[in-house]
Amino acid sequence: MTNQDYDCTQPEPSLQELMVAYTSLKESFACELADRKRAESELRQQKQISQLVLEYSSDILVFLDKDGYQRYISPSAETITGYSLEELKKSFTEVIHPDDVERVKLVFNDLLIHPERILKGEYRHLHKQGGFRYFEAIGRNYLNDPNLEGLVVNIRDITERKLAEVALIQSEEKYRTIYENIQDVFYQVDMNGMIVDISPSVRYFSEFNRDEIIGTPAENLYGNLFDRKIFLETIAQKGEVRDYELMIKSKNGTVKHVSVNAKIIRDANGNHHHTDGLIRDITDRRLAEQVLNETLSELKKSQEIAQLGNWKAEFGSELFTGSEECCRIFGFPANYQAGFKEVLDCVHPDDRERMRGEFRNLMETGVQFKTEFRINRAVTGEARTILTVGEIQYDSQGTPYAMFGTNQDITERKLAQEELHLKSLVMDQIKDRVTITDLNGKITYVNQAQIEIPGYSREELLESDFDIFGDDANHQVTQQEIYRQTLQQGFWRGEVTNFTRSGKKSLLDVRTQVVKNSKGEPIALSGIATDISKQKMLENELIKAKEKAEESDRLKSSFLANMSHEIRTPMNGILGFAQLLKEPKLTGEEQQEYINIIVKSGNRMLNIINDIIDISKIEAGQMDVSISETNINKQIDFVYAFFRPEAEQKGLRFVTLKSLQENEARINTDREKFYAILSNLVKNAIKYSISGSIEFGYIKKGDFLEFFVKDTGIGIEKEKQDAIFERFIQADIENKHAYEGAGLGLSIARAYVELLGGKIRVESEPGKGSVFYFTLSYPPPSAGDLDSTEGSFATGTSSPGKLLKILIAEDDATSDMFLTKLVSKISHEVINVKTGIKAVEACRNNADIDLVLMDIRMPHMNGYEAARQIRQFNKDVVIIAQTAYGLAGDREKSLEAGCNDYISKPIDSVLFLNKIKGYFI
Numbered sequence: 001m002t003n004q005d006y007d008c009t010q011p012e013p014s015l016q017e018l019m020v021a022y023t024s025l026k027e028s029f030a031c032e033l034a035d036r037k038r039a040e041s042e043l044r045q046q047k048q049i050s051q052l053v054l055e056y057s058s059d060i061l062v063f064l065d066k067d068g069y070q071r072y073i074s075p076s077a078e079t080i081t082g083y084s085l086e087e088l089k090k091s092f093t094e095v096i097h098p099d100d101v102e103r104v105k106l107v108f109n110d111l112l113i114h115p116e117r118i119l120k121g122e123y124r125h126l127h128k129q130g131g132f133r134y135f136e137a138i139g140r141n142y143l144n145d146p147n148l149e150g151l152v153v154n155i156r157d158i159t160e161r162k163l164a165e166v167a168l169i170q171s172e173e174k175y176r177t178i179y180e181n182i183q184d185v186f187y188q189v190d191m192n193g194m195i196v197d198i199s200p201s202v203r204y205f206s207e208f209n210r211d212e213i214i215g216t217p218a219e220n221l222y223g224n225l226f227d228r229k230i231f232l233e234t235i236a237q238k239g240e241v242r243d244y245e246l247m248i249k250s251k252n253g254t255v256k257h258v259s260v261n262a263k264i265i266r267d268a269n270g271n272h273h274h275t276d277g278l279i280r281d282i283t284d285r286r287l288a289e290q291v292l293n294e295t296l297s298e299l300k301k302s303q304e305i306a307q308l309g310n311w312k313a314e315f316g317s318e319l320f321t322g323s324e325e326c327c328r329i330f331g332f333p334a335n336y337q338a339g340f341k342e343v344l345d346c347v348h349p350d351d352r353e354r355m356r357g358e359f360r361n362l363m364e365t366g367v368q369f370k371t372e373f374r375i376n377r378a379v380t381g382e383a384r385t386i387l388t389v390g391e392i393q394y395d396s397q398g399t400p401y402a403m404f405g406t407n408q409d410i411t412e413r414k415l416a417q418e419e420l421h422l423k424s425l426v427m428d429q430i431k432d433r434v435t436i437t438d439l440n441g442k443i444t445y446v447n448q449a450q451i452e453i454p455g456y457s458r459e460e461l462l463e464s465d466f467d468i469f470g471d472d473a474n475h476q477v478t479q480q481e482i483y484r485q486t487l488q489q490g491f492w493r494g495e496v497t498n499f500t501r502s503g504k505k506s507l508l509d510v511r512t513q514v515v516k517n518s519k520g521e522p523i524a525l526s527g528i529a530t531d532i533s534k535q536k537m538l539e540n541e542l543i544k545a546k547e548k549a550e551e552s553d554r555l556k557s558s559f560l561a562n563m564s565h566e567i568r569t570p571m572n573g574i575l576g577f578a579q580l581l582k583e584p585k586l587t588g589e590e591q592q593e594y595i596n597i598i599v600k601s602g603n604r605m606l607n608i609i610n611d612i613i614d615i616s617k618i619e620a621g622q623m624d625v626s627i628s629e630t631n632i633n634k635q636i637d638f639v640y641a642f643f644r645p646e647a648e649q650k651g652l653r654f655v656t657l658k659s660l661q662e663n664e665a666r667i668n669t670d671r672e673k674f675y676a677i678l679s680n681l682v683k684n685a686i687k688y689s690i691s692g693s694i695e696f697g698y699i700k701k702g703d704f705l706e707f708f709v710k711d712t713g714i715g716i717e718k719e720k721q722d723a724i725f726e727r728f729i730q731a732d733i734e735n736k737h738a739y740e741g742a743g744l745g746l747s748i749a750r751a752y753v754e755l756l757g758g759k760i761r762v763e764s765e766p767g768k769g770s771v772f773y774f775t776l777s778y779p780p781p782s783a784g785d786l787d788s789t790e791g792s793f794a795t796g797t798s799s800p801g802k803l804l805k806i807l808i809a810e811d812d813a814t815s816d817m818f819l820t821k822l823v824s825k826i827s828h829e830v831i832n833v834k835t836g837i838k839a840v841e842a843c844r845n846n847a848d849i850d851l852v853l854m855d856i857r858m859p860h861m862n863g864y865e866a867a868r869q870i871r872q873f874n875k876d877v878v879i880i881a882q883t884a885y886g887l888a889g890d891r892e893k894s895l896e897a898g899c900n901d902y903i904s905k906p907i908d909s910v911l912f913l914n915k916i917k918g919y920f921i
Contacts, residue, residue, distance in 0.1 A: 331377030657697030836861030
């Protein structure tokens with residue numbers, strides 16, 4: 001208080017009052033001190049709990065300053081990233097995958113600008129041991145919080161989830177091979193019940209093509225022949241259904257029985273993505289089971305107690321006394337006493353004498369008889385079949401006094417037996433193995449398949465118990481277990497591996513069930529076994545084929561990536577230096593250099609295209625072989641002359657070895673393919689040799705020649721020496737990428753060697769070089785010299801004796817300009833047309849045309865047809881066909897159409913002008 005506030009009139013407090021006030025203040029201070037200590041204790045506990053959460057949490061907590069520097073990282077980061085906490089205290093951009101840095105920076109900057117937002121995203125975090133992990137991050141800006149002044153980010157490792165998502169997508173793409181090859185029908189239905197995919201085998205039992213089914217509701221296939229609601233509820237509850245039997249209607253209206261297996265496929269988040277299923281046609285099985293059930297029904301009826309009619313004929317009396325049932329059987333009124341002769345008159349004439357003999361023999365011998373006979377009922381004449389049993393009846397003194405017996409109308413039974421026999425014949429035609437046993441496991445019926453396949457006789461089986469077939473060879477289930485479960489459940493189904501009597505192994509799909517009578521009482525057990533050995537073998541082959549296809553897909557992807565590089569590289573040279581040629585003020589040397597690069601790049605691309613065409617023809621089986629007499633010494637000299645400049649330019653020693661004299665060096669082979677094999681191997685040797693030498697040639701070994709190409713190049717690892725001959729495999733070899741080329745040369749070489757009846761192999765050691773060998777048969781040399789032009793090529797051109805009038809039929813403007821320029825020095829007039837129709841019209845209007853350059857592919861009328869029509873009115877004009885197809889048979893088709901010659905694009909100007917020179921000089 002101030003002096004002004006002090007009231008001097010107030011009395012001063014006593015000592016006692018001061019002590020009370022002091023005591024009160026002391027207690028208040030003590031309470032406040034206790035509260036503060038309690039609060040500090042609780043704070044320490046919270047800090048300890050928070051520290052434990054950070055240490056043991058699978059998530060990572062990161063605190064960053066506004067510059068992105070990681071000031072604090074929770075301990076779990078060491079386990080997940082492989083880095084220590086000290087190593088991680090750096091800018092977040094140094095530990096994020098390079099491809100994700102810019103995207104994460106944008107998110108970070110956005111979080112700085114908008115502190116009110118909570119941002120969430122995914123990125124890849126580098127791992128110290130290599131590779132990366134997928135992280136999901138949630139961040140919030142606390143820069144305005146004076147206690148934090150930074151950004152807090154919670155990070156969760158989602159690598160497993162991402163890999164699972166990728167695996168799910170890959171599985172959907174890769175495992176379709178099996179859909180195309182198995183007899184059963186695989187299908188896929190989306191969440192709305194629409195069929196999104198179905199295997200082509202659907203047409204075998206539904207007559208629908210897959211294109212008619214895909215995109216339609218599943219009900220279109222199933223129709224109204226099953227309760228879809230129950231089916232959907234079942235699969236929704238269990239996530240799948242197995243052996244769910246229903247009926248479908250084929251395109252022509254035929255109803256078929258099928259068994260369906262279906263399973264819900266879920267995405268990485270556990271949501272229903274689609275349903276995969278398999279449909280199996282079980283119509284034959286159902287028909288067999290239907291016949292079996294009908295047979296069992298008839299057997300059941302025949303086993304019921306029959307109504308018997310009693311009869312009696314006393315000795316010395318002509319009367320025949322029958323019970324009411326007996327009278328009904330014969331067609332007499334009830335309680336009718338017929339004469340014995342009257343009864344015999346009802347017996348069928350063909351059986352009458354036999355029955356008299358039966359009665360006579362009974363009277364003479366007293367031996368009971370049992371026989372069947374036919375009757376015609378009295379009054380109506382209805383034919384019936386009777387089973388009768390007769391015996392002698394004796395009086396109390398043992399004296400015979402009458403014949404006594406029973407009659408049973410077995411007409412229906414006979415008909416049933418005949419029908420049963422017919423059905424048994426049908427059952428014997430079924431390939432499935434059918435067995436019926438009584439409730440004790442005693443075999444009562446087997447069809448023919450159950451006899452023939454295991455190798456037992458019918459008598460052996462009908463005298464045996466069901467376990468005669470033995471237990472499952474894989475010890476998964478015993479016959480006793482099958483029998484017990486069938487009785488308990490009413491059915492059993494499973495796969496059983498059995499051996500036949502001869503030891504042949506077979507895998508069976510076994511279905512058993514309890515057969516009941518009309519009262520629901522079990523009377524027998526039935527079993528049907530289908531041999532699924534071939535089906536299982538096919539499934540295993542399909543799995544192997546799928547794996548092989550997956551490997552092929554991977555290699556083809558690598559090949560395509562390599563091909564993209566190989567095509568784009570020369571294209572870059574062609575297009576790039578063509579652009580540079582447009583630059584003004586180029587020197588002549590620069591122009592010539594650019595042109596040489598364009599030509600070199602064009603030749604490189606042409607080699608790639610030729611390799612692709614060759615491997616395509618080999619794959620398609622369209623590669624023809626043209627055998628002719630060939631001088632291999634001249635071929636080797638030609639290859640040597642062709643490649644020597646390239647080898648010498650790299651400083652390589654380049655030599656050949658020929659072991660036969662000129663008059664012995666003739667073999668029958670395909671000259672072009674022999675040249676392709678040898679040039680491919682030599683070209684590879686030069687490409688992969690940095691220094692040293694290359695030697696190639698041949699040695700005669702018995703009735704074959706062994707050719708070789710030896711280099712001192714980089715060599716090939718042992719495990720890859722077989723793979724280098726495989727198509728697409730070379731693009732997957734690591735050190736291959738250091739060299740240009742499509743990687744198909746060795747595949748083509750091997751295919752050509754095998755077409756010519758030889759074999760190819762390689763011996764190699766990394767860093768020391770390789771030797772490629774291939775063999776060709778060596779028949780005795782034939783008389784006569786070879787064509788002197790073999791292995792030669794034109795080196796120059798000269799103009800024809802006169803200037804020509806030339807028609808160019810070409811719809812491509814660039815090709816038309818090129819040809820026009822090419823023939824400018826040998827022509828006095830050039831006519832240019834763009835269609836086959838115009839070409840025919842021009843020839844008709846210009847009879848003095850000397851030469852027609854005919855493109856094969858043109859609109860409205862192709863070159864073949866145009867040549868045919870020109871030949872109808874002009875037999876003399878020279879027609880040279882030209883095409884960019886370059887496929888087998890093009891030359892023959894051109895000559896057949898009436899052309900004089902053929903040349904493929906891109907056109908070699910020297911070769912082209914030499915062809916023309918040959919016709920006009």
